[in-house]
Amino acid sequence: MNSLRAKILTRPIHRWAKKALPALSQTESEALTAGEVWWEAELFSGNPDWSKLLDVKTPQLSVEEQLFFDGPCQELCGMIDDWKINQIDGDLPAEVWQFLRDNKFFGMIIPKSHGGLGFSAFAHSEIVRYISTRSVAAAVTVMVPNSLGPGELLHQFGTDEQKDYWLPRLADGRELPAFGLTSAEAGSDASAMVDEGVICKGHWDGEEVLGIRLNWAKRYITLSPVCTVLGLAFKLRDPDALLGNEEGLGITCALVPTGLDGVETGRRHLPSSTMFMNGPTTGKDVFIPLDYIIGGPEFAGKGWMMLMSALAAGRGISLPSMGCAAIAYSAHTTGAYARIREQFNLPIGKFGGVQARMGRLAADAYAMDAARHLTCAGLDEGRALSVISAIMKAHATFKMREAINDAMDVHSGKAVIDGPSNYLLPLYRAVPIGITVEGANIVTRSLIIFGQGSIRAHPHMLDNILALQEFDPHKSLEMFDKSFWAHVGHTTMTLFRAWGRAWTGGRFAPAPDAGKATPIYRQLARWSAAYALTADFAFLTLGGELKRKEMISGRMGDILSEMYILSAALKRWEDEGRQNADLPVLEYAAAAGLKRVQAALDEVINNLPARWAAWILKFFTLPGSTVAGPSDQLAAICSDLIFEPSATRNRITGQLFKGANGDALQVLNDCYPKVIDMAPVMKRLRDAKKSPEEALEAGLLDDAEWANLKEMKSLVDKVVAVDEYSPDEFADLYRNPTAIGNQSSDERAIEAAE
Numbered sequence: 106m107n108s109l110r111a112k113i114l115t116r117p118i119h120r121w122a123k124k125a126l127p128a129l130s131q132t133e134s135e136a137l138t139a140g141e142v143w144w145e146a147e148l149f150s151g152n153p154d155w156s157k158l159l160d161v162k163t164p165q166l167s168v169e170e171q172l173f174f175d176g177p178c179q180e181l182c183g184m185i186d187d188w189k190i191n192q193i194d195g196d197l198p199a200e201v202w203q204f205l206r207d208n209k210f211f212g213m214i215i216p217k218s219h220g221g222l223g224f225s226a227f228a229h230s231e232i233v234r235y236i237s238t239r240s241v242a243a244a245v246t247v248m249v250p251n252s253l254g255p256g257e258l259l260h261q262f263g264t265d266e267q268k269d270y271w272l273p274r275l276a277d278g279r280e281l282p283a284f285g286l287t288s289a290e291a292g293s294d295a296s297a298m299v300d301e302g303v304i305c306k307g308h309w310d311g312e313e314v315l316g317i318r319l320n321w322a323k324r325y326i327t328l329s330p331v332c333t334v335l336g337l338a339f340k341l342r343d344p345d346a347l348l349g350n351e352e353g354l355g356i357t358c359a360l361v362p363t364g365l366d367g368v369e370t371g372r373r374h375l376p377s378s379t380m381f382m383n384g385p386t387t388g389k390d391v392f393i394p395l396d397y398i399i400g401g402p403e404f405a406g407k408g409w410m411m412l413m414s415a416l417a418a419g420r421g422i423s424l425p426s427m428g429c430a431a432i433a434y435s436a437h438t439t440g441a442y443a444r445i446r447e448q449f450n451l452p453i454g455k456f457g458g459v460q461a462r463m464g465r466l467a468a469d470a471y472a473m474d475a476a477r478h479l480t481c482a483g484l485d486e487g488r489a490l491s492v493i494s495a496i497m498k499a500h501a502t503f504k505m506r507e508a509i510n511d512a513m514d515v516h517s518g519k520a521v522i523d524g525p526s527n528y529l530l531p532l533y534r535a536v537p538i539g540i541t542v543e544g545a546n547i548v549t550r551s552l553i554i555f556g557q558g559s560i561r562a563h564p565h566m567l568d569n570i571l572a573l574q575e576f577d578p579h580k581s582l583e584m585f586d587k588s589f590w591a592h593v594g595h596t597t598m599t600l601f602r603a604w605g606r607a608w609t610g611g612r613f614a615p616a617p618d619a620g621k622a623t624p625i626y627r628q629l630a631r632w633s634a635a636y637a638l639t640a641d642f643a644f645l646t647l648g649g650e651l652k653r654k655e656m657i658s659g660r661m662g663d664i665l666s667e668m669y670i671l672s673a674a675l676k677r678w679e680d681e682g683r684q685n686a687d688l689p690v691l692e693y694a695a696a697a698g699l700k701r702v703q704a705a706l707d708e709v710i711n712n713l714p715a716r717w718a719a720w721i722l723k724f725f726t727l728p729g730s731t732v733a734g735p736s737d738q739l740a741a742i743c744s745d746l747i748f749e750p751s752a753t754r755n756r757i758t759g760q761l762f763k764g765a766n767g768d769a770l771q772v773l774n775d776c777y778p779k780v781i782d783m784a785p786v787m788k789r790l791r792d793a794k795k796s797p798e799e800a801l802e803a804g805l806l807d808d809a810e811w812a813n814l815k816e817m818k819s820l821v822d823k824v825v826a827v828d829e830y831s832p833d834e835f836a837d838l839y840r841n842p843t844a845i846g847n848q849s850s851d852e853r854a855i856e857a858a859e
């Protein structure tokens with residue numbers, strides 16, 4: 106240690122920092138140490154090393170995964186009638202449940218050595234994404250056993266005996282898991298949980314053993330009504346000191362077979378009219394032996410760390426896959442519908458107002474799916490991406506909401522009227538589910554992304570905090586002396602970097618040679634430096650207060666998220682061989698994303714209580730408003746890329762369910778190419794100002810064209826049609842839900858007559 110510096114300079118700062126910097130609670134420390142940082146740390150450094158991004162291996166399906174995707178996954182979607190599930194049966198059909206078990210959909214993340222499919226994060230994501238475009242109820246049913254829950258927790262922390270017994274049974278669906286964390290008291294704040302386990306002696310298999318007596322009342326638990334084993338989180342106490350001297354052992358996770366005395370499951374909630382299994386569960390004086398704690402007795406009290414670790418993977422896959430599915434699906438269906446539907450004698454996608462929405466849809470679909478790929482690549486490298494998973498969960502579902510709203514607005518009445526022909530409403534209804542589960546978005550955005558990101562992703566913040574928390578005062582000062590001065594050096598460097606890049610408009614910021622995308626890298630490097638400097642000033646002036654300034658930390662989280670998504674889009678463009686056709690959507694994503702970055706940074710600076718710091722930041726980072734956002738012309742070009750058939754449209758859409766058995770989605774997908782094929786004929790009629798009948802009579806159409814036009818017209822009528830019900834059918838639907846969809850109107854008439 107530089108002792109003079111430490112004595113004269115560091116010591117008083119150390120004293121001040123002990124008071125000013127955020128102290129970490131037990132749950133915060135566990136959450137922080139459970140995850141790791143990756144590309145977001147480069148963005149946080151203010152000087153991202155682009156080679157690290159570009160070196161990340163692009164995820165791909167293995168032959169086996171592709172076969173599963175083309176086989177059971179597609180077959181499953183063909184078996185599903187989403188309207189019937191949600192409006193008539195209130196459940197997946199029995200044969201679908203069986204198909205899911207037989208094909209090990211519940212064991213995608215369970216290693217092959219334990220009877221599972223052992224799929225990569227990317228394959229898991231692709232499968233959930235595809236099923237989401239067919240049925241949210243089915244997707245959630247598949248998602249949950251593969252996300253946070255017994256499977257993941259056992260895989261990460263289980264003892265060998267637990268893994269050998271449970272994993273094969275979970276993989277083939279003999280056991281169906283649910284995970285119970287949330288209760289009436291504990292929603293976002295799990296530490297408020299009153300569900301309790303008490304260490305005691307009890308009887309198990311005819312013997313007296315040491316175990317836990319459990320009492321709980323959980324709610325909102327997905328699969329709880331049908332699960333056979335519950336992964337339960339509860340607070341463990343040892344009042345009689347049977348395990349040791351500590352009474353409150355803390356949050357613990359155990360496996361509870363639902364057949365045990367005192368367990369109640371079966372009651373259901375109706376989550377936003379989306380009929381996956383979800384409900385409350387209670388337990389009264391349920392006894393389990395100690396080795397039902399996941400990981401065994403030594404994992405007593407380590408539940409929060411285990412949850413955070415499991416969440417780092419699951420949260421990056423499940424909801425982000427559903428969100429990306431919804432965004433791509435919105436772009437796909439809206440592009441087709443806007444081409445098919447005409448008003449004022451023009452396809453509605455030709456109108457600027459509609460183009461504004463479609464341009465955004467195209468760019469968001471491109472960028473968000475890029476972020477999904479990048480995240481899966483990181484997870485497949487075996488990384489526990491806690492901050493990135495939180496970014497993905499919140500932003501894929503925020504953007505899902507925006508995309509579905511855009512799609513609904515463009516489809517208008519067609520999207521409002523409910524019935525089997527409405528291919529948008531099921532996803533619309535699922536939006537609040539995505540926003541709420543696996544960490545509600547407001548708390549994730551305001552508290553977690555920047556809260557964890559700032560400490561973990563900042564090059565020196567965690568070292569500072571660890572130094573300040575060190576018990577031994579001498580060691581604490583020594584550690585702080587090192588980390589603090591490294592931090593000062595970093596901030597000084599960042600200040601000059603941010604200044605130089607801001608005042609030159611980022612023109613000389615470092616960037617790889619990426620062809621036409623190179624300026625976007627430069628801009629991102631510019632804003633990354635501005636962000637890093639602002640983060641340091643926020644720490645300096647707000648200290649521990651920053652944790653409670655959620656409006657500021659929420660915006661800082663948004664900026665980090667925007668930069669992550671945009672860098673993923675840049676990587677996508679590179680990975681896909683710099684597709685020139687996709688450049689407009691990349692440019693749109695960059696213009697819109699950087700505009701939001703600048704606006705959020707402006708708002709942070711405007712709201713910093715220390716005005717001197719705000720003025721310094723303004724001077725060094727934001728000389729005037731420099732990001733214009735996407736131009737109208739660019740929005741129209743991007744809109745056209747999903748309005749007309751294009752390679753970009755296909756790439757954005759990726760693998761989506763395209764409809765089956767003549768359903769509304771299939772009709773849309775059949776009609777779209779027909780409308781495109783007939784476009785020259787329709788133009789001829791418009792130029793001649795004639796109806797098809799008049800044109801036929803005037804010899805402007807040959808017989809084949811006339812037949813094709815008639816076919817197209819009938820498909821267009823079907824696309825535009827909405828469902829309607831007679832008073833009887835309507836009454837049946839609500840009083841006797843089995844009436845519509847299961848019976849023909851003739852059968853209903855016969856029944857009525859009888």
Ligand SMILES: Cc1cc2nc3c(=O)[nH]c(=O)nc-3n(C[C@H](O)[C@H](O)[C@H](O)COP(=O)(O)OP(=O)(O)OC[C@H]3O[C@@H](n4cnc5c(N)ncnc54)[C@H](O)[C@@H]3O)c2cc1C
Nearest residue numbers: 284285286287292293325326327376542543544545547548
């Ligand atoms: C359909 C569905 C399925 C679910 N499945 C499961 C499951 O399988 N297992 C399980 O354990 N749980 C499950 N949940 C529970 C889900 O994780 C919780 O609903 C979620 O954690 C939020 O809790 P809450 O609804 O009680 O909201 P609350 O915690 O009451 O929060 C209300 C609002 O306040 C915000 N908020 C809270 N604290 C803060 C803060 N400090 N800063 C800023 N904003 C804050 C939240 O973001 C939210 O917007 C499910 C929920 C639903 C609806």
